[in-house]
Amino acid sequence: MLLFSPYTLRDTTLKNRIVMSPMCMYSCAAKDGQATDWHRVHYPSRAVGGVGLVMLEASAVTPQGRISDQDLGIWTDDQLPGLSELVRLIHGSGAKAAIQLAHAGRKAKVEGPILGPSTVAFDEQSQTPEAMTVAQIAETVAAFVAAAKRAIRAGFDVLEIHAAHGYLLNAFLSPLANRREDAYGGDAAGRYRMLRETVDGIRRVWNGPLLVRISANDYHPDGMQPQDYVRIARWLKEQDVDLIDVSSGGVVPAPPDVYPGYQVPYAERIRAEAGIATGAVGLITSGLQAEEILRNGRADLIFLARALLRDPYWPRSAARELGVEPEPPRQYGRAW
Secondary structure (H helix, E strand, O other): OHHHOOEEEOOEEEOOOEEEOOOOOOOOOOOOOOOOHHHHHHHHHHHHOOOOEEEEEEEEOOHHHOOEOOOOEOOOHHHHHHHHHHHHHHHHOOOEEEEEEEOOHHHOEOOOOOEEOOOOOOOOOOOOOEEOOHHHHHHHHHHHHHHHHHHHHHOOOEEEEEEOOOOHHHHHHOOOOOOOOOOOOOOHHHHHHHHHHHHHHHHOOOOOOEEEEEEOOOOOOOOOOHHHHHHHHHHHHHOOOOEEEEEOOOOOOOOOOOOOOOOHHHHHHHHHHHOOEEEEEOOOOOHHHHHHHHHOOOOOEEEEOHHHHHOOOHHHHHHHHHOOOOOOOHHHHHHO
16 A cells, blocks of 8 residues: 555655644743643654654744744754754654744734735734845745754754745745735745745755645635646756645635545646645545545645544554554554
8 A cells, every 4th residue: 555655755765655744732831932741742642653754843943933932943952952852752653753944924923023025914803014124034044044954953854844824935925915026026936036045045954855835725816826836836846845745725814615635636736747746635534535645646645634633543543444554563562
């Protein structure tokens, strides 16, 4: 079964195609961004459960870039010991470890001013961001690169850039949020420039697997459409990105039509038309469903979110459904 076959990203081989998707836990002590006992239990337990790649939640590259003041952070060396311990624990239970590098942009809910490409709020209830200066853009790109260096020191196997769900890099991509008239706005290439510089900066310090999460549809007639993200995926491939983690929505409060596997067609289209590996996410709940996605060439990896919150041992449940018997943790062998 493909779901339980190895998959190699550059120099890193995952034991299967199951990825724990990044999900914010909002469990840090206020403002410090430090890993807690919750994280030390939550993430390794999914490795024990058989996930091939465990990805930590969106981890802020600056204090100003947190979604909330209880987010994990990677903006200071003080946060490294906790992150390194999480890597050690995940590795100790047989999985590879990834981290998602993020900046919330205009969707940040923290004290003080927030930043965005333009002075356009997310909705009527949200704070209006300050339009970033060119200097602030450069500082933020540098913060992503510094965070990547910390992730390397912490021992992560895979890095992911968060350019989805309406957060900073996604907001720069979309004309719904980016009204700039300088080099970081205007046409698609201008709106892509900050993400381009971020990828280039990280690639200068990291030769390992690099993923980018995108939102493949703004769900608004004046926003980014799936074909626009095919072009972005092609640009990312040219920049040596290894895989596109394909989600959708979040730039504006426009709800998608949600049904099982509703985002899989976006991953399938980007994989086919941009010629780059993709990860599928979104209401994937069974082993049969995941296997179908892989067998039909619709995606290369299966990213699971809520399914793994409900069942940390989802890989075992999926294996039984598919008639596969994966190797259990040695300590659990008598119960398998």
